[in-house]
Amino acid sequence: MYAIVDIETTGGHASAGCITEIAIYVHDGREIVEQYETLVNPGRPIPRYIQALTGITDEMVADAPYFDEVAHKVFELLQGQIFIAHNVNFDYSFLKHQLDGCGYTLQSKKLCTVRLSRKVFPGFPSYSLGNLCRQLGINIQQRHRAAGDALATVQVFERILTADTEGAIAQALHARSREKWLPLHLPQEQVADLPSCPGVYYFHNAKGKVVYVGKARDIKKRVTSHFTGNSAGRQRQEFLRNIHSISYEKTGTELMAFILESIEIRRLWPEYNNAQKRIEFKFGIYTFEDQQGYLRLAIEKRRKYTYPVFTFNLLTEGHQLLRDLVKAFKLCHKLCFLQTDHDACVGLAEKTCKGACEKKEKPHRYNKRVQAAILHLQASQPSFAIFDGGRTATEQSCILMEKGKFYGMGYLPRDVAVSDSTALKDMLTQYPENEFIRNLLRQYTGSKTARLVNL
Known part of the structure; x- marks a missing residue:
């Protein structure tokens, strides 16, 4: 048995909208055997543009039952039936959300007449309910009202039943079929053709x-995980509605996928990626020249469009690093802001400061040691290459880190052994680097298959 459904609502998202009208036609595969329709009082004003679209006004629903008054009847009609609607996930998410709130747990198999029509009647310019009905010669009575649209969907489904010679309905109802969870506009074939390997995927x-x-470590598995469940939230529903196609790029390893994802987020700035659109490191060591001509080293919070000598997340890490530089290069505690009181510089007593804070050492002499400290800090950053599996059995992947900065990555023949960074650069693709990638590679400790080569 099939329950063919249409609803009208106060908005486009189940978690923030309410039902204003519902129509259910129970169909046995040959004819309608039971029907139910009612206006529903949403308990809130209906937006004017919704009133204009549907014709349902606040006055019309003022004496209508609230959803909790009809929930038992709705659940009774839907439970155990195959739930059918035109864009089924929209209607199903609303009804499931509202029924959950009334203590009823809806668990139904689903069929979408949009997806079925694309398979059974290929080549139509549009599969919206109005355009599809025009193509099939179906006359819709009371467009944008629940009963009118539900009855039109019944007629569409009856045409599908008659024309389904390839078993599209049976395939959609198969227990292992994930098509019912897919975004409305995303072709099932694109998901079916995804590879099960590491890589980066793009929703368009x-x-x-x-x-x-x-x-992803497994592109196909990760992509399909986006579409499981039936969240009623506005952001998720918008996200799913905006997915029309998928593309992907294979990578040799999951680590390379992490790196490429970070690069692509910053290159494309996608609407629904948020995590890596911010500065990752909270603090940095900055250098500037004061009014007396002395170079100063200071720890400050990171800000956009600033260029620190070094970055880190923990203040304790930065202070320890700066103390090490002060000691090694005989810098001044006060000029490095490690001492901020008005007492004599502790470096004078420890014989690490040569009196720059008291103008006893000329700026050019002090600045040479500051510049040497900066060069030492930069030069002490690691240079290494990570060799690992490639996209095929005949190649290996390589990621190059040079003096603490990510240079690039690529693929080499498996039998090529390179230990010189200059030679490697000719074989790799250079990418823009960022702090997320640097931190990822700093923390990298290798794996059972990867080979770390210091350069």
């Missing part, structure tokens, strides 16, 4: 623009 909107970039 109707205009082809990338709206989300993700990384």
Whole structure:
């Protein structure tokens, strides 16, 4: 048995909207055997544009039952039936959300007449309910009202039942089929063709623009995980509605997928990626020249469009690093802001400061040691290459870190052994680096298959 449903609502998201009208036609595969329709008082004003679209006004629903008054009847009609609607996930998410709030747990198999029509009636310019009905010669009575649209969906489904010679309905109802969870506009074939390997995937909107970039150890498994569940939240529902196609790029390893994802997020700035659109490190060591001509080293909070000598997340880490530089290069505690009181510089007593804070040492002499400290800090950063599996059995992947900065990555023939960074650069693709990638590679400790080569 099938329950063919249409609802009208106060908005586009189940978690923030309410039902204003519902129609259910129970169908046995040959004819309608039971029907139910009612206006529903949403308990809030209906937006004017919704009133204009549906014709349902606040006055019309003022004496209508609230949803909790009809929830038992709705649940009774839906539970155990195959739930059918035009864009089924919209109607299902609303009804499941509202029924959950009344203590009823809806668990139904689903069929979407949009997806089924694309398979059974291929080649139509549009599969919206109005356009589809025009193509099939179905006359819709009371467009944008629940009963009118539900009855039109019944007629569409009856045409599908008659024309389904390839078993599209049976395939959609198969227990292992994930098609019912897919975004409305995303072709099932694109998901079926995804590879099960590490890489980066891209969700595109109707205009082809990338709206989300993700990384995965297994592209196919990760992509399909985005579409499980039936969250009623506004952001998730918008996200799913905006996915029209998927593209991907294979990488040799999950680590490379992490790196490429970070690069692509900053290159494309996708609408639904938020995590890496901020500065990762909270603090930095900065250098500037004061009015007396002395170079100063200072720890400050990170800000956009600033260029620190070194970055870190913990103040304790930065202070220890700066103390080490002060001691090694005989710098001044006060000029490095490690001492901020008005007492004599502790470096004078410890014989690490040569009196720059008291103008006893000329700026040019002191500045040479500051510059040497900066060069030492930069030069002490690691240079290494990570060799690991490639995209095929005949290649290996390589990631190059040079003096603490990510240079690039790429793929080499498996039998090539390179230990010189200059030679490696000719074989790799250089990418813009960022602090997320640097931190990722600093923390990298290798794996059972990876080979770390210091350069």
